[in-house]
Amino acid sequence: MLCTSQGNQGNRNLLLLFVTLAAWETGSGQVHYSVSEEAKHGTFVGRIAQDLGLELAELVPRLFRIASKGRGDFLEVNLQNGILFVNSRIDREELCGRRAECSIHLEVIVDRPLQVFHVEVEVKDINDNRPVFSTSEQKLSILESQPLDSRFPLEGASDADIGENAILTYGLSSNEFFTLDIINKKDKGKLPVLVLSKLLDREENPQLRLLLTATDEGKPELTGSVTLLILVLDANDNAPVFDQTVYEVKMYENSANQTLVIWLNASDADEGINKEVIYSFSSLVPSTIRRKFLINERTGEVRINDAIDFEDSNTYEIHVDVTDKGNLPMVGHCTILVEILDENDNSPVVVVTSLALPVREDAQVGTVISLISVSDRDSGANGQVTCSLTPESPFKLVSTFKNYYSLVLDSVLDRESMANYEVVVTARDGGLPSLSATASVSVEVADVNDNAPAFAQHEYTVFVKENNPPGCHIFTVSARDADAQENALVSYSLVERVNGKIDFEETKLWKLQIEAVDKGNPPMFGHCTVLIEVLDVNDNAPELLVTSLLLSIPEDAPLGTVITLISVTDRDIGSNAQVTCSLTPRVPFKLVSTFKNYYSLVLDSSLDREKVSEYALALIAKDGGSPSLSTSASVSVEVADVNDNAPTFAQPEYTVFVKENNPPGCHIFTVLLVLTLLLYTALRCSAPPSEGACGPVKPRLVCSSAVENWSFSRERRQRVCSGEGPPKTDLMVFSPSVPPGLNSGDIGDQQEFCENVSTVILGCIMPINVNHIVVHQQIKSIA
Ligand SMILES: *[C@@H]1O[C@H](CO)[C@@H](O)[C@H](O)[C@H]1NC(C)=O
Ligand SMILES: *[C@@H]1O[C@H](CO)[C@@H](O)[C@H](O)[C@H]1NC(C)=O
Ligand SMILES: *[C@@H]1O[C@H](CO)[C@@H](O)[C@H](O)[C@H]1NC(C)=O
Ligand SMILES: *[C@@H]1O[C@H](CO)[C@@H](O)[C@H](O)[C@H]1NC(C)=O
Secondary structure, X not given: OOOOOOOOOHHHHHHHHHHHOOOOOXXXXXXXXXXXXXXXXXXXXXXXXXXXXXXXXXXXXXXXXXXXXXXXXXXXXXXXXXXXEEOXXXXXXXXXXXXXXXXXXXXXXXXXOOEEEEEEEEEEOOOOOOOEOOOOEEEEEEEOOOOOOOEEEOOOOEOOOOHHHHOXXXXXXXXXXEEEEEEEEOOOXXXXXXXXXXXXXXXXXXXXXXXXXXXXXXXXXXXXXXXXXXXXXXXXXXXXXXXXXXXXXXXXXXXXXXXXXXXXXXXXXXXXXXXXXXXXXXXXXXXXXXXXXXXXXXOOEEEEOOOOOOOOOOEEEEEEEEEEXXXXXXXXXXXXXXXXXXXXXXXXXXXXXXXXXXXXXXXXXXXXXXXXXXXXXXXXXXXXXXXXXXXXXXXXXXXEEOOEEEEEEOOXXXXXXXXXXXXXXXXXXXXXXXXXXEEEEEEEEEOOOOXXXXXXXXXXXXXXXXXXXXXXXXXXXXXXXXXXXXXXXXXXXXXXXXXXXXXXOOOOEEEEEEEEEEOOOOOOEEEEEEXXXXXXXXXXXXXXEEEEOXXXXXXXXXXXXXXXXXXXXXXXXXXXXXXXXXXXXXXXXXXXXXEXXXXXXXXXXXXOOOOOOEEEEEEEEEOOOOOOOEEEEEEXXXXXXXXXXXXXXXXXXXXXXXXXXXXXXXXXOXXXXXXXXXXXXXXXXXXXXXXXXXXXXXXXXXXOOOOOEEEEEEOOOOOOOOOOXXXXXXXXXXXXXXXOOOOOOOOOOOEEOOOOOXXXXXXXXXXXXXXXXXXXXXXXXXX
């Protein structure tokens, strides 16, 4: 309670006021009262009349009145008892605001005489105002990243009261993040300040509600409060995260372009821009993977962007970063393991390595011809390959190792029946549907000289006229060789060289052995026989052989006397050898054909030496060839006187021994003169004794005096002996015609000369006399 004195009497007045609650002062003296604000109507303030020294009775007459300076009628005086009382509600705060001193100045006026008194009524404060905050809620935005002890001044409360009633203390609802600090301001009381005592985390507590209370010190104390709404502002303190660190994805190869591999969703606990994320491949991801996959940086979809081939790579490891857009961006990571599943998209591959081509036709069964390897880039059943061989061939496939095969000879080859094989190796995988590949192997069979040259016939018979000039073409043989190239090149040769001219009279049959040989190594041979039968040409004139039996003929010789024996021969055959003989002059002789090609010059008419003592005869032999050839001979016949002495031989009988097996050309015996010959031969058949029934034959030539006519026949005999052996030809058969009654003793029915009797007696044998055989001709041996 303050009393202020305007004069030097202040101390006394103050004392007085305390004692009397009234101040009396005439003139300029002042009276002080005090009243609490908000006092009820009628509340006693002071005995104003008394304190001003006025009599109660004079109040009304003197027109006692209060002239307030525009302050309404807070106070009123009861004119009856002179008491100042509260007329209407006095609000100190309304009246004085926050001034520490607040009083109502009353001007009291009385008339007669006019007196003016000043009365100060102090309005005393009561704690009628609670502390008040300007708003009911204070918002604060605080970055979650604010460091500890950050300070955030708050708006303090105000209290309309004064003094203790206006002295505020602040309190904060309990919380873990903030404490309250009070700043005492010199002028304006206290200022509450929030101090961060624990780090904020927007993600945990995006906002806090605290209650700030202000309490005054009035009695009773009043409290005001305000809600502190603390918005925790986001700081980019959270990295985006994936819900898994590793994602495993399986997908088939050859998936369509833009197929979704995975849709990544990263989350970021921050908010706003700090929550916005961008997906990208990590810098670790090589360019090969970047080409294959595409990531949508906004949505996180990972799609295929290129052909995916299991055979290139069957797993992909894709590292993905997710980055938020915060000021200091934060990054999250994940890995996508993409496992590629195989599809049967690769055909098997067949590789043929030919080893032994061409294959020799004599190659052994089991010979490896080609190596075949198959492969398939697929895996599992898609990559399991089986091989087969078509068509039927003398080959087979042998599996040597997984996916390795050998083409092996399975049966014997023969180039001459099949020189080339085309086989196809088919490789088929186990996929569904399966894929296959083929490779053809051309197997050429190499020739081996396994075929001899062969003639169409084993034996050829050729007829060739004799007297061919050397170099003359006779016949062509050819041999075929089934082999190839060198092995089929055939050359020909005679096994034995044959020299000589083709002369029918020399050799009628040539037997040529022809050999054909190929150029193989070793060579092979073929043979054939060419039988050349020589055909006769009339190249031989007839030969005349005149054997004069008588040097002279007695003039009384009987008709029919044989004077000369003539034999004609022609070395040709057939008509070329058909010789006819003619004689000139024709009388008195004639030619009598005694046997084929044998003639006798016979006396045909009687002679008369006295008329003609000598005849010169010409003999002409002419063959039947065309043109025919002829030979002539002259014979002279002397006519002799009759004579009674016969010529005699030194011996009545000659025996000549001739050894068998005389070589051709051997000279046996020569008779120079007329002689009687009993030729006994001991020539024997040389056929080997083993030839059974053919015992040793003793062909004998027996001349007998009893024989009148001799005939020679030349005929072909097929067999002499019953044994085997080549046919005997050109046997001379000597067939004497024996007159009946004669002792035929030694004379066989038929005497035979075996083939090997190389001696042929050629001559004319004429019985001259009984017991004599006269031989007029040299015994010739003919090869
Ligand atoms: C990501 O979200 C999309 C859309 O909601 C969804 O289809 C996909 O399966 C999610 N991805 C993962 C890996 O959960
Ligand atoms: C896949 O599609 C993308 C976008 O359409 C294109 O750029 C790319 O060349 C395609 N890849 C292939 C292998 O077709
Ligand atoms: C001998 O030959 C002649 C004349 O050809 C003939 O008349 C006679 O009968 C023959 N003699 C014998 C014994 O055959
Ligand atoms: C004939 O005799 C000759 C020589 O004496 C001999 O070489 C040949 O083999 C004989 N021929 C026959 C058919 O016996």
